[in-house]
Amino acid sequence: METALEVKGITKRYKSGRGVRDIRFDIAKGDIFGLNGPNGAGKTTLLKIIIGLIRPDHGSVTIFGNNTTDQFEQAMKQVGCMIETADSYDYLSAYDNLKLSARFYPELPRTRIDEVLEQVGLAPYKKEKVNGFSLGMKQRLRLASALLSKPKLVILDEPTNGLDIEGIVNFRNTIQQLACEHGITFLISSHMINELSLIAGRIGIMQNGQLIRVGGVNELVKPGITLEQYIVSQLHTSKEGDHDDHRQYIK
Structure with missing residues (x-):
């Protein structure tokens, strides 16, 4: 299956110590990928790096075979985004x-x-x-x-923030329809894990600038616990500094 987006080793560190470190994942064409994590986890920074608004210290981004370092214009022709969008x-x-x-x-x-x-x-x-x-x-x-x-790839940063239930459902249905009927690939950032679980085929969990888990909902959650409980447990583990022992990338 064709790869829409491939992120390899993306790292960006600021003087404050914040940023993102060694982010790696890929998204197949037509899939919906959810990026979850608390505020300040580095989600928006990562998305801005992917679309070229921030230059990374290390790593690469490839969009439908076009590396954004050497083929930026060609890569961006494939992308539409909603990141801190100005009001209409x-x-x-x-x-x-x-x-x-x-x-x-x-x-x-x-x-x-x-x-x-x-x-x-x-x-x-x-x-x-x-x-x-x-x-x-x-x-x-x-x-x-x-x-x-x-665009073949659409990147959305917290698209349902502030929406009521009806608005969230309508937005979700629109995204699913676009992916199914038009083959558009979506990368959606949200801190609302339950909402992501209803729309995304795979989810990546970010904490402290690192991607600590990637997988489908059924792959991530163990029997007997809810998705919310799983996320909280992983964030707690991450805060204790056990990233390296627990990081998994499920293709």
Whole structure:
């Protein structure tokens, strides 16, 4: 199976001692990979390294066969992202917001805007101004912007933060549909482990800048304990400094 994203030995350390260390994992084309960990675990730093906003000290990132060091533009053509995304223009409609974003992709047909609005469920509201949108609708509009260039890999950082139950379910269903029907690969960062377990085929657990576990939910959880209990136990182990003895990479 084709590999969409391969992360090898990514390390970035700051003077404060924070950062990420020796991160290694891969994602197959069409899969949904969840990145879990508490606030400050290094999730956003890692995602920013993957899309080229931060330069790592060591390691490499390869996206659909293109190394981001030597083939950055070619690699990024395959990627759409929602990472600390700026707010939409509230005084514009959903359609006009995407029309502005489309200026960065002059080769895209005008019909692409309608396509992505349909994909995220906003087609009926495309002429409405964003200031009347719920938070969930605004998040779907940001997802539409990430999908505009027809990316093969979409990276989302805490996409359901602040959403109510209905908004979370709608967002989850949209992601699953895009992966299933369009073969889009997703890397989703979230501290909400139960939500990730409902959408991701595999989950990576981060703590103190390290990836301490990677695997499917059934591979990670032992009989008789919940996923939340497992995560808490692994984070506790990590805090005690037992990373090297417990780190596993399950392909």
